[in-house]
Amino acid sequence: MYVGVFADIEGSFGIWRMRQCRMGTREWQYGRACLTEDVNQVIRGAYDGGATRVLVKDTHEVGFNCLVKELDPRAEYLGGHYVKPSLYGDIVGIDLVLYVAIHAASGTPDAFFPHTHYGVFSELRLNGVPVGEMDIYGGYLGELGIPIGFVSGEDVAVNQALLTLPWARAVVVDKEKSAYTSGEKSLTYLVEGRELLRSTAAEAVRHASEMKPLVLKGPLHFEAVFRTEELARKYNTWDFPRQGATVSWDASDMLEGFDKLNRLVFIPRWSYPARRPMAFAMRNYYRIKNTYFAPKPDPEGASFSVHDSR
Numbered sequence: 001m002y003v004g005v006f007a008d009i010e011g012s013f014g015i016w017r018m019r020q021c022r023m024g025t026r027e028w029q030y031g032r033a034c035l036t037e038d039v040n041q042v043i044r045g046a047y048d049g050g051a052t053r054v055l056v057k058d059t060h061e062v063g064f065n066c067l068v069k070e071l072d073p074r075a076e077y078l079g080g081h082y083v084k085p086s087l088y089g090d091i092v093g094i095d096l097v098l099y100v101a102i103h104a105a106s107g108t109p110d111a112f113f114p115h116t117h118y119g120v121f122s123e124l125r126l127n128g129v130p131v132g133e134m135d136i137y138g139g140y141l142g143e144l145g146i147p148i149g150f151v152s153g154e155d156v157a158v159n160q161a162l163l164t165l166p167w168a169r170a171v172v173v174d175k176e177k178s179a180y181t182s183g184e185k186s187l188t189y190l191v192e193g194r195e196l197l198r199s200t201a202a203e204a205v206r207h208a209s210e211m212k213p214l215v216l217k218g219p220l221h222f223e224a225v226f227r228t229e230e231l232a233r234k235y236n237t238w239d240f241p242r243q244g245a246t247v248s249w250d251a252s253d254m255l256e257g258f259d260k261l262n263r264l265v266f267i268p269r270w271s272y273p274a275r276r277p278m279a280f281a282m283r284n285y286y287r288i289k290n291t292y293f294a295p296k297p298d299p300e301g302a303s304f305s306v307h308d309s310r
């Protein structure tokens with residue numbers, strides 16, 4: 001069985017604030033070590049459960065967050081964003097996706113760094129209903145025949161995901177600072193939590209046959225509510241219908257709908273003919289930058305030392 005371990009970062013064990021998710025900061029360098037640890041546990045769990053091949057797909061921001069040299073060497077790694085399949089790149093043949101370190105949807109109250117796909121939206125709606133990333137990504141992967149069978153993240157994020165993916169196995173992750181800065185207590189919490197990532201991922205893979213690709217029946221009507229009308233105007237180079245801060249588009253299925261969403265936020269119309277070489281250049285730029293020019297980590301008092309991360 002070919003398993004995809006897809007990684008966001010907000011929902012990692014060890015992460016309690018936004019700066020730890022912001023590329024290029026010293027706090028993010030600490031966050032990367034936390035994420036890498038979580039991803040490694042899920043890779044191990046996938047193999048425990050019967051995976052024969054594992055691909056790590058790094059997705060947060062520009063898609064180079066995991067510390068690649070520290071990843072379990074059995075797994076392949078795919079960083080950065082691609083044009084086709086929209087955003088993810090070559091994921092053909094994957095049987096099951098395990099989604100690590102997710103976060104809540106745009107507009108979720110009292111959530112850690114809630115957003116849907118991109119920080120410019122205050123809400124993303126599909127056929128009139130607010131949606132999160134597990135609806136959008138789940139529906140996109142589902143259209144390709146790939147189920148999501150595992151999620152980890154804070155409780156509200158996990159609960160939202162399970163409404164869409166009721167078959168998925170889940171691990172809840174604390175987002176309170178005190179969970180990670182309380183010495184021995186924090187270390188115990190981390191060891192147990194990460195052990196749970198491994199065993200839960202294994203269980204998801206063992207039960208892969210129960211997991212369903214999420215198929216959202218078309219026609220689909222998308223509404224992206226931008227944080228301001230000015231942002232909506234700036235991003236809508238595609239002249240999708242716009243009313244104030246809300247940009248909308250229709251699609252016959254999630255492949256088309258997600259492609260249009262990515263065009264709206266990542267591919268301004270003028271750059272469309274050059275999208276492939278541009279994506280290629282961006283991947284190489286960020287891969288080199290984030291591999292060789294990363295800052296020293298700042299754990300800000302975390303009990304988890306990034307140096308004994310294995």
Ligand SMILES: [Zn+2]
Binds near residue numbers: 008009010059061
């Ligand atoms: Zn993210």
